[in-house]
Amino acid sequence: MPAYAVGHKVPDSDSICSAIALSYLKTTIGEETLPARLGELSPETLFILDKFGFEQPELKMTFADTDGIYVVDHSDRIQGPDDIDDTTVLGIIDHHKLGDITTSTPLECWIRPVGCTNTIIKMMYDFHGVEIPKNIAGAMMCAILSDTVIFKSPTCTTADIKCVEALAEIAGIEDYKALGMEMFTVKSSVEGTPVRELVLRDFKDFKMGDNVIGIGQLEVIDLALFDEMKADLQADIAAVKEEGDRHSVLLLLTDIMKEGSELLVASDDAALVEKAFGKSLVDGKAWLDGVMSRKKQVVPPLQDAFA
């Protein structure tokens, strides 16, 4: 039985590309490892896989029948495989706050405060002295451009920028920023997509105190794309909140050119959300100037408010 590398539920490009890149690395050094995904892929991720000639990783929800898993791009139980206790966590590669996964045996954790898991995977390739194939380098590079919003996110570090430059050279891509914009244009095509699909496209649940808070984010090159559908999005996050017994559901509509986000809120206690961001909601909405990162600018103040 092989091991698997698996990212979080509602997989984003970082989760998928890091599972692919890590599997190749591990297999190359003698530990057979396959990439898996916990859900359907976004148009952005499909664009990356198509661009560099990859198949979609296997859709696989349970891992009891494996030799163990490498958890990538998360360390919260709620975001990972439901049967994580029935397998061995061999390692965690991540760039978020440390979550509540625990193990009963020693493991390998590469966690760094950088903008993207793939920046850390590159360090692992360097550590093991394994050459990164051209197409894997391209996919890793796109994942970093996605997670760092082409370096505009406050989560972006110099390590991420240097890593993109090195990967672009390996992949033979001259204008990586143009490729990044092409990717975000694909990501921005929201018309014709069912509202629920948009709400859940990049959606993560967080445990704060005893509450579950769902936070979705849509990054587009122009916020005006949402003008027609904002009321529908608001109605739908209220529905997602009820269906999942959540305390709150937040949806960030991020304008990557204006560098800020409109926040849509459905909550049992909206005042708590207002307190977290020091902003009044008007019709359940607020503009958060400069806010581009869920991880760095949205989760921590909420966590403080719920503490």
Place this chain on the structure above:
Amino acid sequence: MPAYAVGHKVPDSDSICSAIALSYLKTTIGEETLPARLGELSPETLFILDKFGFEQPELKMTFADTDGIYVVDHSDRIQGPDDIDDTTVLGIIDHHKLGDITTSTPLECWIRPVGCTNTIIKMMYDFHGVEIPKNIAGAMMCAILSDTVIFKSPTCTTADIKCVEALAEIAGIEDYKALGMEMFTVKSSVEGTPVRELVLRDFKDFKMGDNVIGIGQLEVIDLALFDEMKADLQADIAAVKEEGDRHSVLLLLTDIMKEGSELLVASDDAALVEKAFGKSLVDGKAWLDGVMSRKKQVVPPLQDAFA
């Protein structure tokens, strides 16, 4: 305010030497960091500090007034500073199973399934391209020889052996095995030491289910050293169990030459301990042939038995 590097309660040589080595590395790369200790040092650790000319790290139990902490040689809340929630965990460097420390901000984790935290700290020096001073290399080397029982422990990996060889060269030590035996001879001098001090010398609490299990270990070059005091040790682990509201207290008397351990048990449910090791206790004792590692050979079967 500086940051601190701090190991587990009842500090062993790995906790102290890795706090010292990490503090030097972090300070060198521009993040002022000081080593701290959560308790009194063992004769073995004092021998190492004396040998390489180090002062004892500051005895410091609370960290709310610091810039944050690097947690070394553990990742279980129960083993670390009691006020961990009042400071920022900047990073974890460890070689045990992943414990229950969580954070609200991204951090740096270097966790590897190797024999000693200092083997990982050496990787960090290499990553940052920082030269290890002679005396720090010597202390790191001794910590690895201690944790791996001069390479005899099943936790020892080729990475640990290579690391010791590299550190011995930096420190200018020709016969590191002789130094290791000298260190274990110091560790073996138990006569004249109060029984309670011996029980707690290398003692860790583990949460298993809802129970607290305390496990101590004494490594000596000859088990006969305990012949006179075994009854007193058994009486005292029973007392430690009661005083700390623990489900069980186990004491491993490890003979590093015979490569096995005598297990002393005080438990609310000794049958569970017998089940864990597949061994009957006679007068609360059992010989476990080949068992040298608490982490790898004692904690996992107990955890399974308590699951």
